[in-house]
Amino acid sequence: xxxxGPVVALAGGVGGAKLAVGLAEALPPGALTVIVNTxxxxxxxxxxxxxxxxxxxYNLAGLSDPEQGWGIAGDTTGALELLGRYGGPTxxxxxxxxxxxxxxxxxxxxxxxxxxxVTAELCASLNISSRVLPMTDAxxxxxxxxxxxxxxxxxxxxxRGTRPRVTGVRFQGAEAAEAAPEALAAIRExxxxxxxxxxPIVSLGPILxxxxxxxxxxxxxxxxxxxxxxxxxxxxxxxxxxxLQGLGHxxxxxxxxxxxRKYLDGFVLDDQDADLLPSLKSLGVAGxxxxxxMTDLTTKKALAEKVLDFARSLR
Amino acid sequence: xxxxGPVVALAGGVGGAKLAVGLAEALPPGALTVIVNTxxxxxxxxxxxxxxxxxxxYNLAGLSDPEQGWGIAGDTTGALELLGRYGGPTxxxxxxxxxxxxxxxxxxxxxxxxxxxVTAELCASLNISSRVLPMTDAxxxxxxxxxxxxxxxxxxxxxRGTRPRVTGVRFQGAEAAEAAPEALAAIRExxxxxxxxxxPIVSLGPILxxxxxxxxxxxxxxxxxxxxxxxxxxxxxxxxxxxLQGLGHxxxxxxxxxxxRKYLDGFVLDDQDADLLPSLKSLGVAGxxxxxxMTDLTTKKALAEKVLDFARSLR
Numbered sequence: 197x198x199x200x201g202p203v204v205a206l207a208g209g210v211g212g213a214k215l216a217v218g219l220a221e222a223l224p225p226g227a228l229t230v231i232v233n234t235x236x237x238x239x240x241x242x243x244x245x246x247x248x249x250x251x252x253x254y255n256l257a258g259l260s261d262p263e264q265g266w267g268i269a270g271d272t273t274g275a276l277e278l279l280g281r282y283g284g285p286t287x288x289x290x291x292x293x294x295x296x297x298x299x300x301x302x303x304x305x306x307x308x309x310x311x312x313x314v315t316a317e318l319c320a321s322l323n324i325s326s327r328v329l330p331m332t333d334a335x336x337x338x339x340x341x342x343x344x345x346x347x348x349x350x351x352x353x354x355x356r357g358t359r360p361r362v363t364g365v366r367f368q369g370a371e372a373a374e375a376a377p378e379a380l381a382a383i384r385e386x387x388x389x390x391x392x393x394x395x396p397i398v399s400l401g402p403i404l405x406x407x408x409x410x411x412x413x414x415x416x417x418x419x420x421x422x423x424x425x426x427x428x429x430x431x432x433x434x435x436x437x438x439x440l441q442g443l444g445h446x447x448x449x450x451x452x453x454x455x456x457r458k459y460l461d462g463f464v465l466d467d468q469d470a471d472l473l474p475s476l477k478s479l480g481v482a483g484x485x486x487x488x489x490m491t492d493l494t495t496k497k498a499l500a501e502k503v504l505d506f507a508r509s510l511r
Numbered sequence: 512x513x514x515x516g517p518v519v520a521l522a523g524g525v526g527g528a529k530l531a532v533g534l535a536e537a538l539p540p541g542a543l544t545v546i547v548n549t550x551x552x553x554x555x556x557x558x559x560x561x562x563x564x565x566x567x568x569y570n571l572a573g574l575s576d577p578e579q580g581w582g583i584a585g586d587t588t589g590a591l592e593l594l595g596r597y598g599g600p601t602x603x604x605x606x607x608x609x610x611x612x613x614x615x616x617x618x619x620x621x622x623x624x625x626x627x628x629v630t631a632e633l634c635a636s637l638n639i640s641s642r643v644l645p646m647t648d649a650x651x652x653x654x655x656x657x658x659x660x661x662x663x664x665x666x667x668x669x670x671r672g673t674r675p676r677v678t679g680v681r682f683q684g685a686e687a688a689e690a691a692p693e694a695l696a697a698i699r700e701x702x703x704x705x706x707x708x709x710x711p712i713v714s715l716g717p718i719l720x721x722x723x724x725x726x727x728x729x730x731x732x733x734x735x736x737x738x739x740x741x742x743x744x745x746x747x748x749x750x751x752x753x754x755l756q757g758l759g760h761x762x763x764x765x766x767x768x769x770x771x772r773k774y775l776d777g778f779v780l781d782d783q784d785a786d787l788l789p790s791l792k793s794l795g796v797a798g799x800x801x802x803x804x805m806t807d808l809t810t811k812k813a814l815a816e817k818v819l820d821f822a823r824s825l826r
Binding site: 241242243268271272274275276277278279281282283284291292293295296297299300302303306307317318321322 | 556557583587589590591593597598606608610611612614615622633636637
């Protein structure tokens with residue numbers, strides 16, 4: 197049996213990063229490219245922060261905090277404490293080692309580096325053999341509509357702890373944003389495309405809001421699979437369930453598959469949602485049930501191997 | 512006996528910061544203004560670093576590392592370690608809490624704040640009752656001529672550990688630099704002017720290279736005193752002795768007094784140099800001997816009181 201060839205995974209933050217780690221483990225070095233949401237990016241303390249890129253990067257480098265899934269394990273917070281004393285915002289938790297990433301990124305961007313290039317440099321320094329690519333080098337910003345008004349994503353997500361009810365979402369700048377050429381080339385060359393179990397609205401949604409990426413994914417001949425971020429009607433973490441509900445979607449693996457229908461050949465849902473397989477079939481999407489809860493490297497790699505095996509069967 | 516009125520101290524890094532702490536302790540709150548050398552400033556990791564301002568500020572805030580005299584006591588270095596892994600320079604040691612100062616300063620400068628304003632904000636956040644003023648808001652950079660070529664100051668001072676022989680010094684930008692209006696106003700209002708025991712060449716030299724400051728100090732009617740940074744022919748720390756020698760000056764308290772002659776009414780030298788008092792007198796500068804080695808708050812305050820007492824006698 198031949199190898200899976202180049203694999204492209206599309207990811208947001210923690211959930212996406214977990215499957216990315218599994219795929220990197222299951223594939224030959226260099227076979228994986230992860231295209232990451234950047235619509236959560238923000239500027240704080242004058243620094244350019246890319247939370248999803250960092251989460252994927254730290255996870256692939258084995259640096260990430262295993263408990264919270266983001267940030268760097270064992271990091272200190274001296275800089276943030278003094279920044280707070282200077283009057284800076286402290287609601288977005290930035291560790292000291294983490295701060296180095298934002299400082300370096302900001303410096304290199306100010307020197308004219310594209311985010312794609314700067315991310316590649318950071319990953320090389322961390323000895324990451326997979327490629328990590330931002331969906332675009334252009335600024336795109338997720339705005340969340342709530343009864344309290346339209347909020348910046350991190351204001352909704354971190355500062356307000358996802359408590360406001362979500363009535364709408366838009367991706368400011370997405371229409372004008374060109375995809376990075378590296379991301380487009382990776383999708384064109386991919387022999388397998390995997391949508392990680394990330395929030396379909398605010399993690400995968402912004403990536404799919406980039407027209408060039410959306411067009412390529414819609415018309416790709418490589419098998420395209422998603423792993424459901426919803427298990428038994430709830431998200432393992434984050435506000436995906438509340439968002440789906442607020443936007444009028446069914447809060448289930450099936451609801452996610454419906455939203456992503458035009459990009460999908462196959463859909464992996466959790467064993468406990470196996471009763472949805474017939475409905476998936478009537479949606480015209482091949483389904484497979486698997487244990488999708490990833491708690492350690494073994495379960496991450498096992499899920500990745502299931503996904504890659506499923507992809508082979510669809511080719 | 513009336514109080515000393517407003518006092519202006521001129522300072523570089525560690526030695527100057529020590530006497531500034533003593534003066535702040537000896538004077539009523541708000542009476543002290545410290546005008547600080549900024550020709551050592553540098554840009555690293557895209558951040559604006561002002562080593563002498565920070566040393567004075569951290570010392571006045573009681574935050575500084577009592578052993579090394581600069582930096583923040585007990586600081587961690589996680590950010591610098593990862594910046595190094597990203598390929599950034601690590602020869603200039605920056606702690607994590609310290610990093611917050613540079614991040615905040617850089618942000619506020621990029622927003623259009625003047626260095627004088629930004630420094631005032633930082634000091635207010637650290638509850639410093641004295642005023643700390645940069646000598647200018649304009650860029651001035653000390654360049655050190657050596658047999659190895661002309662070096663940036665921190666390259667000479669930190670990276671090369673002051674090992675190269677100094678054959679010349681220039682202050683790039685000083686001629687064009689205007690003094691900050693706050694610094695000029697402070698000197699005009701001062702009833703006592705104190706040159707701290709800082710390096711006369713590269714700490715006080717750049718301040719005196721600002722024409723407007725130099726003119727005001729030369730013509731001030733307030734008593735002007737200096738404390739010798741040279742004791743028994745050597746500097747307590749730093750390359751002052753080697754620099755004086757390299758530039759053809761006598762390496763002694765008297766040599767320093769000669770260089771600063773036109774700015775001085777009184778000169779405080781260490782008890783062990785009391786034999787130089789007659790030579791000072793023939794130079795036309797009032798002299799006084801005192802214990803000038805500052806090892807703790809008590810000795811800092813005691814020296815400050817000696818200096819202020821001496822100033823009263825010259826008024």
